Amino acid sequence: MATAGKIIKCKAAVCWGPNKPLSIEDVEVAPPKEHEVRIKIVATGICRSDEHVLSGSLNDIKFPIILGHEGAGIVESVGSRVTGIKPGDKVIPLIIPQCGKCRCCVNPESNFCYKNFFGKFDGKIVENTTRFTCKGIGIHSFLGTGTFSEYTVVDDIAVAKIHDDAPLDRVCLIGCGFSTGYGSALNTAKVKHGSTCAVFGLGGVGLSVIIGCKVAGASRIIAVDINNNKFAKAMECGATECINPKDYDRPIQEVLAEMTDDGVDYSFEVIGNTGVMESALSSSHFGCGTTIIVGVAPSSAKMSFDPLLILTGRTLKGSTFGGWKSKDHIPQLVCDYMNKKFNLDLLITHKLPFEKINEGFKLLCNGESIRTVLTL
Ligand code: PAD
Ligand code: ZN
Ligand code: ZN
Numbered sequence: 001m002a003t004a005g006k007i008i009k010c011k012a013a014v015c016w017g018p019n020k021p022l023s024i025e026d027v028e029v030a031p032p033k034e035h036e037v038r039i040k041i042v043a044t045g046i047c048r049s050d051e052h053v054l055s056g057s058l059n060d061i062k063f064p065i066i067l068g069h070e071g072a073g074i075v076e077s078v079g080s081r082v083t084g085i086k087p088g089d090k091v092i093p094l095i096i097p098q099c100g101k102c103r104c105c106v107n108p109e110s111n112f113c114y115k116n117f118f119g120k121f122d123g124k125i126v127e128n129t130t131r132f133t134c135k136g137i138g139i140h141s142f143l144g145t146g147t148f149s150e151y152t153v154v155d156d157i158a159v160a161k162i163h164d165d166a167p168l169d170r171v172c173l174i175g176c177g178f179s180t181g182y183g184s185a186l187n188t189a190k191v192k193h194g195s196t197c198a199v200f201g202l203g204g205v206g207l208s209v210i211i212g213c214k215v216a217g218a219s220r221i222i223a224v225d226i227n228n229n230k231f232a233k234a235m236e237c238g239a240t241e242c243i244n245p246k247d248y249d250r251p252i253q254e255v256l257a258e259m260t261d262d263g264v265d266y267s268f269e270v271i272g273n274t275g276v277m278e279s280a281l282s283s284s285h286f287g288c289g290t291t292i293i294v295g296v297a298p299s300s301a302k303m304s305f306d307p308l309l310i311l312t313g314r315t316l317k318g319s320t321f322g323g324w325k326s327k328d329h330i331p332q333l334v335c336d337y338m339n340k341k342f343n344l345d346l347l348i349t350h351k352l353p354f355e356k357i358n359e360g361f362k363l364l365c366n367g368e369s370i371r372t373v374l375t376l
Helices: 047-052 168-175 177-189 204-215 226-238 252-259 276-284 326-338 353-363
Strands: 008-015 023-027 034-046 069-078 090-093 131-135 136-142 151-155 160-161 196-200 220-224 240-242 267-270 291-294 315-318 350-353 371-375
Touching: 008 131, 023 151, 023 353, 023 371, 034 090, 034 168, 034 291, 047 326, 069 151, 069 276, 131 168, 136 226, 136 315, 151 276, 160 220, 160 326, 168 177, 168 326, 168 350, 177 204, 177 267, 177 291, 196 291, 204 220, 204 226, 204 267, 220 252, 226 240, 226 315, 252 276, 267 276, 276 326, 350 353, 353 371
Parallel strands: 196 220, 196 267, 220 240, 267 291, 291 315, 350 371
Antiparallel strands: 008 023, 023 131, 034 069, 034 151, 034 371, 069 090, 090 160, 131 136
16 A cells, blocks of 8 residues: 555544543554554444543553544554555454463463553553654553554554454444453353343443343343433343332342342343442352453452352352454454344444544443444
């Protein structure tokens, strides 16, 4: 391509600091170095985790930063020593890389990688520098993906080539929200046929947990949210019943215990609220229940619970990116979507041009949207 090897000037939504609207700026995107890939982003979803940065609930975020980690695009150029990916390929940037060599990558039970960006949040890619510049200032890249930009640069271990016919304005959700929820049911909980499940939080990720529980053959999927407007969509995704904790004057775990003969087999917290995490744990069956934490709690939050809850047979686990080994599994998930194994279109409630990104965040914060997909 004519732009290969050159700096690209393009538009990006820069987050100059917490609690400020994103600002669409002209940025410069450096060419990819060794083992890096520059991507033209075509579509990107807005995930609650981006909003956690905007609202200042995560520590150690380096500003200014370009958020966005649920994107899909087309490779513009590749740096030296990149194999298996070429200009023109459709790709999804990965929030967890897969180097293939580290202790996590070689363990089939883990989907982490020592080169991961989670919990590090320094906004740098592997070479420890940034590729974005605005007004002469280096701009960080959230989770190493920075998809709220017309062009971004990612590490070659943090990008998956997907099917040539994949619709980018939908499979972008496979970059985070959909895969996270769906995989936490299938890979982390390993939901069994005929089991009972409770899903706390019915945003894009929680609804994807429901889709996963349904694919796994759960017989009851109880959807829990404080916003009744989320219930119709939850039923469409596969919930068998919906409850609102505000409708009861006793703890929701007691309500669930009554509904399910002493507790569900699997419960999922998909909000990021430590109080709800405790409720989810208490909602699972004392002898054999499993609780999965998917929601990202504010950095300072602590969870507290009676260890007897675990001692008596419950299991508590967490799930990042649904347990998928990113580079290996994402191309297959895209094919599964194209073969209609699941319908992630249900999650997309709004489509907006990139310039309206702040409106997209408002829709998320008001509880009006599930996923807004921005097209660039
Ligand atoms: P969202 O904000 O669209 O959905 C959250 C839902 O929770 C909304 O429907 C709320 O009404 C509901 N809710 C809020 N408070 C309560 C409460 N006290 N009781 C019941 N329901 C409540 O978010 P999302 O679906 O995009 O993301 C959900 C969480 O998952 C969020 O914390 C995000 O950061 C995290 C996440 N984790 C990963 C991962 O890999 N673990 C990936 C992506 C997102
Ligand atoms: Zn996300
Ligand atoms: Zn690794």
